Amino acid sequence: MLELTARQLRDKIARREIRSVEAVEAVCGQIDRAEATVGAYLSLDREGAMEAAQRVDAKIAAGQTVGLLAGVPMAVKDNMCRQGAATTCGSKILENFRSPYDAHVIERLNAAGAVILGKTNLDEFAMGSSTENSGLKRTINPWDPTRVPGGSSGGSAAAVASRMCFAALGSDTGGSIRQPASLCGVVGLKPTYGRVSRYGLVAYGSSLDQIGMLTRDVADTAMVLQAIAGHDDRDSTCVREERAPIPDYSAKLDEPVTGLRIAVVPHLNAGAEPQVMAAVNRAIDVYRSLGATVVEVEMPHLDYAIACYYVIATAEASSNLSRYDGVHYGHRSRRADEFAQVYNLSRAEGFGAEVKRRIMLGTYALSSGYYDAYYLKALKVRNLIRRDFSQVFETADCILMPVSPTTAFRLGEKTADPLQMYLADIYTIAANLVGIPGISVPCGFDEKNLPIGLQILSGPFTEDKLLRIARMFEKNSGLPVRVPSVCEGL
Amino acid sequence: MKDLDYKVIVGLEIHVHLATRTKMFCGCELAYGQEPNSRVCPVCLGMPGSLPVMNRQAVEHSILTAMALHCRITPHTKWDRKSYYYPDLPKNYQISQYDLPIGQNGFIEIPGQGGQVKRIRILRAHLEEDAGKNTHTFGAFSAIDLNRAGSPLLEIVTEPDLESPAEVRALAQELQRIVRYLGVSEADMQKGHMRFEPNINLHITRDGQVFKTPITEVKNLNSFRSIERSVAYEIERQLDEFIETGKTLQMGNKKTFGWDDANQCTVLQREKEEAHDYRYFPEPDLVPVEVSPQWMESIGSRLCELPLVRQQRFVQQYGMSDYDAGVLTADRATAEFFEQSVRAGGQAKRVCNLLTQAGLKLANEKGRTVAELGISAANLARLAQMADSGQTSATAAVAIFEAMTQSDSGPEAIAAERNLIQKSDAGEIESLVDAVIAANPQAVEDWREGGKKSAKSRGFLLGQVIQKSKGQANPKIVSEILDRKK
Incomplete structure (x- = not known):
């Protein structure tokens, strides 16, 4: 059963071939086997999941209509609020915090009949590319326990890859869905900024954050996106459906895009490992064989994306994280014996090193006298990058590039050098700065049997086309089926 | 020493x-005096993951006020975060407007000396969210009430054009009248709906040289009296300080004071203006605000004649005193009710008298406006006409006015029912006069003889006639007839 995709499982549950409780039991069995090794989950709600599964089964038995994700066991990154449940963001400062409300996406999952199994590990406040910045747990890559799962949605990627759930939600501020999806060999989509409500997603970089999903295949991504996309009055940056209608993402998924025009950016690819580039180039050849035309384009301002991102994201983060002060909720220092110490000590004790680093960077960038030179300049660069993309999309349907310059690196390999870690985001960051959708699709393995991801980027609110393009490759890639080591013997 | 030549400068x-019905960025109802932390939600508590949503009504109220203050309305505006750490500010940043305030470069007219009007320039008006409230009455702990957190606040900043404590007070009161006229604020000082922070210094001329004293800001004043007194106090204090120390205005020597109401003095809060860096940047959780011409127009249609303009017009148009005009224009409903009654045929002076003598007293007792007493403008106009034509006495008219607040009947019916109609029939009154003359020969003689008893006797005879008519004879006519018979 664990080999089924979410969509196959959903169909079988709907046809009463499998009961949802059986799916939950199967997943829990795999969690019992693999979780001690993988460490994907920060919290599990087996009882709640079983009850939700029973409710779905009862509805189906009674012949009632059920939602799009009815009975499918799913995981949620632990920076999305679920009422009454721990929402830690992988941080000691929120280790004992329980959210009083449901995020919009949780409401949507509940409405669609999904069974929420638990919350997954992440880099603290989604800041990182390896999940090593989690203040609470270590997650490993299911393909090699000595390696990182990527990040920041590393827990979600590892949970999907190791079959400890059928699909998971993640969030992507600079690549945090796509990069771990790539490193763990699963599909990961970051939708257009504004496609999915951020209400209840704990903010890191508000103008960059977007909720998406990590799944076994592109069809699952289409199904989960269908369930969570759409306007929400509680998020002002969430686009109204009159302006950007939501199509049926699954209806035409298997129809290839005819006359597909693909753009590639040669000068960007110099930094990628040869094996990564080789796999991406093989993928491009697959598209060529399907009749696509490939053009080389220049995107001169992409070189500044990382610098631009680390100013904007940290500036927003420094403000977004100021609310964790030990006064209203979350960790409060026991050592504080006067007013200012409550703030200083609670934050000093509660935040990890990377979060502190980014708060300091962002605070600096917004400080009087530096604002124009850093923040304002970054906004201008952001506009230039935006222009680069809109020019490319005038003539191309999509842009292909790697997701990550490397396959999964070793635990601890980059923790001592934050700049090296930041460079891991080189291919993914631009989509967040520009707000466009991007997907990571498995496109091969390196010699160490580590997955490689192909990244496809397309114009704003063209997820339907993006998914079809991704699906074209998925169906025609001719990749051998491999399973991660933790799944052997299932 | 204090006879220095100086000019007061106050902004x-x-x-x-x-x-508004709800808070600035969430759906919590605005409520005063509720159980602490009972009007809160994840958004105004700054819970992780919550997002603000702009209250359109608050923006409209602000634009309307800015229009009334003759500001230029910013067509493309936005929200900014202002960062500082304080326990009553749950997010540790306040959503405000930094470089694009909703209104800029306006003015307000305030009553000046001798019926003159003085124009005070408005630098800016911007919208922001309020903080909560810290209280320190729990021993070693402080308590935080966040009911107020997230309430919409309009911050209005004047240029330093005010030159006396009286002007500062006049501006405060005029602004209160304006926002009430516009219906954008209850402006109840007791509930803290208006808070004032004057910035004060003096330009002292000595030996042909001008010395500027260091600026002081007095925080959080919430009564007209405290504004006026704190400015007056600061003037004296700054003069004394200057005489004693000779200190003048320099970068960074601004001081912040509070007002000690018990001791009627200002109290130093911060010696040096802290080098506060608020790290303003555009609020990424909200979209920019486009104020379209259509939107402006529909908001502008709610504008009305401003109270001070109306007050001056009443003096001009209806010939009433500035005092009466001020009373009638204190609130918009009363002013409009007055004019409706005049348009319905009431003579202005009479309507004014009825409202100021009977109406406002009753309205105050009932805690309502005159317009809410239950009297129609048409009935008030008819009552005014009756009083004018002598159908009722002025005293009776007040009684009828009071009766009308409790009855659906018109003034004529009430007057008839209560025998408050004056008799003006000359024939009828003449027979009463004759009867009184016949019955009081001594008084008639004293009256006709002239001398010191004459006026008193005439009064007595007049009173007798009125008494005989059970108070209904029109005194004017009685008087005429009596005098003919001298």
Whole structure:
């Protein structure tokens, strides 16, 4: 059963071939086997999941209509609020915090009949590319326990890859869905900024954050996106459906895009490992064989994306994280014996090193006298990058590039050098700065049997086309089926 | 020493609580005096993951106020985060407007000396969210009430055009009248709906040289009296300080004071203006605000004649005193009710008298406006006509006015029912006069003889006639007939 995709499982549950409780039991069995090794989950709600599964089964038995994700066991990154449940963001400062409300996406999952199994590990406040910045747990890559799962949605990627759930939600501020999806060999989509409500997603970089999903295949991504996309009055940056209608993402998924025009950016690819580039180039050849035309384009301002991102994201983060002060909720220092110490000590004790680093960077960038030179300049660069993309999309349907310059690196390999870690985001960051959708699709393995991801980027609110393009490759890639080591013997 | 030649320079920052249904960025109802932390939600508590949503009504109230203050309305505006750490500020940043305030470069007219009007320039008006309230009455702990957190606040900043404590007070009161006229704020000082922060210094001329004293800001004043007194106090204090120390205005020597109401003095809060870096940047959780011409127009249609303009017009148009005009224009409903009654045929002076003598007293007793007493403008106009034509006495008219607040009947019916109609029939009155003359020969003789007893006797005879008519004879006519018979 664990080999089924979410969509196959959903169909079988709907046809009463499998009961949802059986799916939950199967997943829990795999969690019992693999979780001690993988460490994907920060919290599990087996009882709640079983009850939700029973409710779905009862509805189906009674012949009632059920939602799009009815009975499918799913995981949620632990920076999305679920009422009454721990929402830690992988941080000691929120280790004992329980959210009083449901995020919009949780409401949507509940409405669609999904069974929420638990919350997954992440880099603290989604800041990182390896999940090593989690203040609470270590997650490993299911393909090699000595390696990182990527990040920041590393827990979600590892949970999907190791079959400890059928699909998971993640969030992507600079690549945090796509990069771990790539490193763990699963599909990961970051939708257009504004496609999915951020209400209840704990903010890191508000103008960059977007909720998406990590799944076994592109069809699952289409199904989960269908369930969570759409306007929400509680998020002002969430686009109204009159302006950007939501199509049926699954209806035409298997129809290839005819006359597909693909753009590639040669000068960007110099930094990628040869094996990564080789796999991406093989993928491009697959598209060529399907009749696509490939053009080389220049995107001169992409070189500044990382610098631009680390100013904007940290500036927003420094403000977004100021609310964790030990006064209203979350960790409060026991050592504080006067007013200012409550703030200083609670934050000093509660935040990890990377979060502190980014708060300091962002605070600096917004400080009087530096604002124009850093923040304002970054906004201008952001506009230039935006222009680069809109020019490319005038003539191309999509842009292909790697997701990550490397396959999964070793635990601890980059923790001592934050700049090296930041460079891991080189291919993914631009989509967040520009707000466009991007997907990571498995496109091969390196010699160490580590997955490689192909990244496809397309114009704003063209997820339907993006998914079809991704699906074209998925169906025609001719990749051998491999399973991660933790799944052997299932 | 204090006979120095000096000029007072005051600029005012005013925070006005807007009377919207809900808070600035969430759906919590605005409520005063509720159980602490009972009007809160994840958004105004700054819970992780919550997002603000702009309250359109608050923006409209602000634009309307800015229009009334003759500001230029910013067509493309936005929200900014202002960062500082304080326990009553749950997010540790306040959503405000930094470089694109909703209104800029306006003015307000305030009553000056001798019926003159003085124009005070408005630098800016911007919208922001209020903080909560810290209280320190729990021993070693402080308590935080966040009911107020997230309430919409309009901050209005004047240029330093005010030159006396009286002007500062006049501006505060005029602004209160304006926001009430516009219906954008209850402006109840007791509930803290308006808070004032004057910035004060002096330009002292000595030996042909001008010395500027260091600026002081007095925080959080919430009564007209405290504004006026704190400015007056600061003037004296700054003069004394200057005489004693000779200190003048320099970068960074601004001081912040509070007002000690018990001791009627200002109290130093911060010696040096802290080098506060608020790290303003555009609020990424909200989209920019486009104020379209259509939107402006529909908001502008709610504008009305401003109270001070109306007050002056009443003096001009109806020939009433500035005092009466001020009373009638104190609130918009009363002013409009007055004019409706005049348009319905009431003579202005009479309507004014009825309203100021009977109406306002009753309205105050009932805690309502005159317009809410239950009297129609048409009935008030008819009552005024009756009093004018002598059908009722002025005293009776007040009684009828009071009766009308409790009855659906018109003034004529009430007057008839209560025998408050004056008799003006000359024939009828003449027979009464004759009877009184016949019955009081001594008084008639004293009256006709002239001398010191004459006036008193005439009064007596007049009174007898009125008494015989059971108070219904029109005194004017009685008087005429009596005098003919001298």
